[in-house]
Amino acid sequence: MTRVSRANIPILFTLVLSxxxxxxxxxxxxxxxxxxxxxxRIVEFVRAVTDPRGRDFVAPGDRVAVFDNDGTxxxxxxxxxxxxxxLEQAKKAAPQHPEWKDDPVFQALAANxxxxxxxxxxxxxxxxxxxxxxxxTVSDYDRSIRNWLATSKHPKFQHPYTDLVYVPMQELLAxxxxxxxxxxIVSGGSAEFMRPWAEKAYGISPEQVVGSQQEVTFExxxxxxxxxxxxxxxxxxxxPGKPVGIYRHIGKHPILAVGNSDGDLQMLQATDAGDGRRxxxxxxxxxxxxxFAYDRESQIGKLDKALDEAQARNWIVVSMKSDWxxxxxxxx
Amino acid sequence: MTRVSRANIPILFTLVLSxxxxxxxxxxxxxxxxxxxxxxRIVEFVRAVTDPRGRDFVAPGDRVAVFDNDGTxxxxxxxxxxxxxxLEQAKKAAPQHPEWKDDPVFQALAANxxxxxxxxxxxxxxxxxxxxxxxxTVSDYDRSIRNWLATSKHPKFQHPYTDLVYVPMQELLAxxxxxxxxxxIVSGGSAEFMRPWAEKAYGISPEQVVGSQQEVTFExxxxxxxxxxxxxxxxxxxxPGKPVGIYRHIGKHPILAVGNSDGDLQMLQATDAGDGRRxxxxxxxxxxxxxFAYDRESQIGKLDKALDEAQARNWIVVSMKSDWxxxxxxxx
Numbered sequence: 312m313t314r315v316s317r318a319n320i321p322i323l324f325t326l327v328l329s330x331x332x333x334x335x336x337x338x339x340x341x342x343x344x345x346x347x348x349x350x351x352r353i354v355e356f357v358r359a360v361t362d363p364r365g366r367d368f369v370a371p372g373d374r375v376a377v378f379d380n381d382g383t384x385x386x387x388x389x390x391x392x393x394x395x396x397x398l399e400q401a402k403k404a405a406p407q408h409p410e411w412k413d414d415p416v417f418q419a420l421a422a423n424x425x426x427x428x429x430x431x432x433x434x435x436x437x438x439x440x441x442x443x444x445x446x447x448t449v450s451d452y453d454r455s456i457r458n459w460l461a462t463s464k465h466p467k468f469q470h471p472y473t474d475l476v477y478v479p480m481q482e483l484l485a486x487x488x489x490x491x492x493x494x495x496i497v498s499g500g501s502a503e504f505m506r507p508w509a510e511k512a513y514g515i516s517p518e519q520v521v522g523s524q525q526e527v528t529f530e531x532x533x534x535x536x537x538x539x540x541x542x543x544x545x546x547x548x549x550x551p552g553k554p555v556g557i558y559r560h561i562g563k564h565p566i567l568a569v570g571n572s573d574g575d576l577q578m579l580q581a582t583d584a585g586d587g588r589r590x591x592x593x594x595x596x597x598x599x600x601x602x603f604a605y606d607r608e609s610q611i612g613k614l615d616k617a618l619d620e621a622q623a624r625n626w627i628v629v630s631m632k633s634d635w636x637x638x639x640x641x642x643x
Numbered sequence: 644m645t646r647v648s649r650a651n652i653p654i655l656f657t658l659v660l661s662x663x664x665x666x667x668x669x670x671x672x673x674x675x676x677x678x679x680x681x682x683x684r685i686v687e688f689v690r691a692v693t694d695p696r697g698r699d700f701v702a703p704g705d706r707v708a709v710f711d712n713d714g715t716x717x718x719x720x721x722x723x724x725x726x727x728x729x730l731e732q733a734k735k736a737a738p739q740h741p742e743w744k745d746d747p748v749f750q751a752l753a754a755n756x757x758x759x760x761x762x763x764x765x766x767x768x769x770x771x772x773x774x775x776x777x778x779x780t781v782s783d784y785d786r787s788i789r790n791w792l793a794t795s796k797h798p799k800f801q802h803p804y805t806d807l808v809y810v811p812m813q814e815l816l817a818x819x820x821x822x823x824x825x826x827x828i829v830s831g832g833s834a835e836f837m838r839p840w841a842e843k844a845y846g847i848s849p850e851q852v853v854g855s856q857q858e859v860t861f862e863x864x865x866x867x868x869x870x871x872x873x874x875x876x877x878x879x880x881x882x883p884g885k886p887v888g889i890y891r892h893i894g895k896h897p898i899l900a901v902g903n904s905d906g907d908l909q910m911l912q913a914t915d916a917g918d919g920r921r922x923x924x925x926x927x928x929x930x931x932x933x934x935f936a937y938d939r940e941s942q943i944g945k946l947d948k949a950l951d952e953a954q955a956r957n958w959i960v961v962s963m964k965s966d967w968x969x970x971x972x973x974x975x
Contacts, residue, residue: 493850502891502894518825
């Protein structure tokens with residue numbers, strides 16, 4: 312064992328501090344991140360896994376980073392944006408479905424009756440939305456998504472939803488890729504809702520978007536290939552589904568994972584438990600002024616168990632308020 | 644409309660011929676492909692979609708090429724190699740499963756009784772193999788696959804199975820990537836069986852391998868993440884499943900597709916039917932001496948409807964016998 316005499320401790324401390332400060336200062340890649348422990352740990356991790364002479368070196372092919380989307384890369388309040396879209400799709404389709412008018416789920420959704428919705432629970436609401444968003448071809452659905460994103464605005468910020476991406480996370484994604492990482496989205500939302508804009512917003516191409524999957528069937532119709540959305544969820548990429556999605560779709564163990572809610576817990580645990588050096592981050596929504604403030608009690612993006620786990624395992628808990636000097640691109 | 648006088652036709656013909664010859668001659672990237680129409684069409688297609696001034700130009704991000712695996716990138720006779728592996732796994736596990744000894748599927752498999760197997764049909768055999776190959780963790784299964792591949796030999800060639808990859812296809816994959824394509828495997832086999840060797844054999848990384856999926860469940864066990872294979876197929880990436888797998892996993896329309904059997908038909912049709920220039924190839928196993936000769940009557944890799952479709956649609960039917968001057972790396 313190496314022994315450190317007490318006299319040397321202040322010197323070591325100064326060395327460590329200046330090393331950390333240097334590491335942070337040398338990363339103009341993360342300008343929206345305030346200097347401090349969290350930024351330093353990120354930069355220090357990337358330096359460690361990319362240093363070919365270091366003991367934590369990871370070959371470029373194995374530098375896989377996974378990111379949750381809702382609440383991690385863009386906002387998710389007051390309602391997951393995809394739910395908002397699906398809800399509006401259902402309302403638009405209602406005239407063609409007179410049978411819905413007696414459905415308690417549709418009644419509650421149409422009236423925006425939060426008490427009734429809470430009583431019903433999440434599952435029947437999701438099932439109704441899945442049915443209401445089925446039957447069309449994937450091309451038609453893609454057009455609806457693009458059209459909705461182009462014409463809708465977020466109720467609080469009055470900006471298009473795609474403006475609600477977090478600048479510091481865009482920087483982190485770019486910084487990781489510049490250091491040889493491959494970056495993936497692993498979201499409870501569906502890939503088809505993210506793909507139309509993820510490349511522009513995050514630099515993440517369609518095949519690097521992993522999400523929940525609707526059942527889809529294929530047929531050739533008048534010589535044209537047609538994929539139709541069925542009224543059934545094929546795979547839920549949330550909670551324990553996330554490590555399964557990663558296994559199926561990526562086939563490598565991530566060495567870095569970022570999430571913001573209990574739905575990310577298993578992905579973060581699985582990443583953290585791998586051999587070799589790992590980095591796990593949780594985005595903590597503690598900035599009610601620039602964004603939203605919520606955690607343990609929230610219906611959307613509930614962060615409870617994962618926050619305890621973060622504290623127990625020394626994961627980085629990113630404070631939006633104090634770690635980020637900018638949240639959205641439209642912030643002054 | 645442009646008119647061509649009859650007198651000019653021979654001149655035009657010569658020009659076209661010499662252009663094609665030049666195109667083929669300039670592609671030292673495909674040395675195992677004999678000069679001729681098929682090679683010329685491949686090279687001409689790649690030239691067309693990569694020429695930024697041409698009308699067929701395709702942006703690099705949209706240059707997606709999909710390849711079937713069994714019978715397209717490596718051999719598949721006398722039995723899909725993955726079936727051979729699964730069968731041996733089942734036999735190895737039999738002593739722990741005394742209940743199997745009365746199972747007609749297991750009896751037929753153990754006795755290698757082809758008549759009985761044909762009578763039973765494909766489905767119960769596949770279902771039995773799926774059950775017999777379940778219950779273990781994905782890490783244990785991965786180890787079994789690697790161990791089997793390292794120690795088993797192909798009955799005809801007496802080489803490890805991973806030596807049975809086709810050199811001309813390795814060249815084609817590399818040639819496409821050198822021209823800005825992203826290359827994917829889209830196979831009826833399972834991704835986990837291909838991933839351990841696909842990167843070395845084809846230069847295709849794990850997340851670019853799309854295949855059939857076993858149901859998998861996640862849990863944390865003594866602080867370790869554990870994924871366990873369940874006795875249920877979650878997704879069959881074959882026939883009409885292939886365009887679904889492409890939609891879910893890649894999220895872009897391929898512009899080039901290669902297959903060799905009726906199980907690839909829908910993937911080839913869907914690729915061909917897209918807007919813009921497309922290239923579709925079928926590998927025709929017509930070389931009984933260097934490999935195997937089979938098509939319409941074969942139980943494994945049956946090529947019947949897709950061969951008719953290829954002729955009707957002018958797809959390239961690659962003759963292994965006359966298009967390839969080399970099949971395997973161990974060929975003299």
